[in-house]
Amino acid sequence: MNKLFLLVSTTAIALCVAGCSSKNEDEKINDLISENVKGNVKEIKTITYQAKDVDEKAVRTDVVLASSQAFFDKEGNKAEFAENENYEAKPTKEKHDFKYNDKGNRAEAQISTDKGENAGKLIHNYDDKGIHTETIQYDDKGEVECKYVYPQDVKKGTTETLIYNGDGTLKHKYVITLDESGHHNKLEVYNAAEELISSHTYVYELDEQDNWVTQFEYHYGKPLRITDREIIYY
Numbered sequence: 001m002n003k004l005f006l007l008v009s010t011t012a013i014a015l016c017v018a019g020c021s022s023k024n025e026d027e028k029i030n031d032l033i034s035e036n037v038k039g040n041v042k043e044i045k046t047i048t049y050q051a052k053d054v055d056e057k058a059v060r061t062d063v064v065l066a067s068s069q070a071f072f073d074k075e076g077n078k079a080e081f082a083e084n085e086n087y088e089a090k091p092t093k094e095k096h097d098f099k100y101n102d103k104g105n106r107a108e109a110q111i112s113t114d115k116g117e118n119a120g121k122l123i124h125n126y127d128d129k130g131i132h133t134e135t136i137q138y139d140d141k142g143e144v145e146c147k148y149v150y151p152q153d154v155k156k157g158t159t160e161t162l163i164y165n166g167d168g169t170l171k172h173k174y175v176i177t178l179d180e181s182g183h184h185n186k187l188e189v190y191n192a193a194e195e196l197i198s199s200h201t202y203v204y205e206l207d208e209q210d211n212w213v214t215q216f217e218y219h220y221g222k223p224l225r226i227t228d229r230e231i232i233y234y
Contacts, residue, residue, distance in 0.1 A: 030076030031106060034132075036182040039209040043232040044070045051216070051223035058216045058223035065225060074234065077106065094119055103130055120145065146171070172197075181210055200224070207231065 032041055050063035068083040081096040093114035101107040109122040123136045135148040149162040161174040170192040177186040189198040198219070205214040215227040 029130075030104065031078045032072060032076040037211055037231070039211065039231075040074070040234045041072050041076070041231055042234045043072065044068075045230040045232075046227055048225050048227040051226045053223050058218070058226060060226050075104070077104070081109075096122075101126075105130060105132070181206075183212060209233075 032038075037044070046066075046068045047064060048066040049060040050065055051058045052061050053059070064086060066083065066085045068081065070078055070082075071080045073079045077100060078096075078098050081098075083092075083094055083096075085092045095112050095114070096109045097112070098106055099108040099110075103126075105126055106124050108124070111119040111121055113119050118140045120137065120139045123138070124132060125134045125136070127133050131152065133150055133152075137145045137147070139145045144166045146166060147164040147168075149164065151160050151162065154160050157178050159176045159178070161176075162170060163172045163174065165171050172192075173190040173194070175188045175190070176184045179185045183202070183204055185202050187198075187200040187202075188196055189200075191197050201218045201221070203216040203218075204212040207213050209231075211229075211231055213229050213231065215225075215229070216223070217225045217227070
């Protein structure tokens with residue numbers, strides 16, 4: 001299975017979703033709202049499995065691709081985040097510690113390894129109205145690794161993210177289509193030449209708060225991954 005198709009909806013998608021929620025000038029937005037999570041949430045745990053097709057149904061395999069754990073404060077912002085990814089030959093384990101600006105927007109995420117070593121950082125920038133416009137990812141040496149830019153002039157119900165390499169050249173464009181509840185139900189990935197190189201669709205099982213607890217991901221109609229999400233409320 002092509003690694004591109006596996007990586008699309010984990011680390012990269014998380015940063016793309018970070019730019020999905022625009023707001024009015026006077027509206028305060030926290031991490032839960034930005035990630036389309038409803039309710040007074042304390043903790044979210046996820047585990048992602050490789051999926052297979054059994055009798056035309058998506059079924060979990062025993063292969064765990066990723067897991068994460070996020071803690072939220074009572075203001076709805078992330079206090080701590082940790083993730084494990086097993087997509088490559090060398091699995092990664094990271095922890096994110098966050099800083100927020102005086103308007104309550106996430107300004108920085110310091111990334112460290114499971115051994116406490118510096119693994120880079122994410123810097124989030126906003127315009128004068130407080131709208132999230134870009135995220136810059138730095139490596140452990142302080143060099144720009146990539147940049148995520150969130151255009152605002154897109155049609156209703158969709159979001160776009162432009163992903164640039166460290167040298168400023170365009171790498172990918174992600175186009176996400178949202179359903180009526182704000183969950184992304186389709187993802188299309190384009191290369192720098194605007195050619196479609198990957199298409200993903202999503203189906204959800206929801207809890208009583210309208211938050212998804214199971215996400216089924218399909219690549220061109222074939223089961224790719226299943227993510228289980230446990231949400232703990234205050």
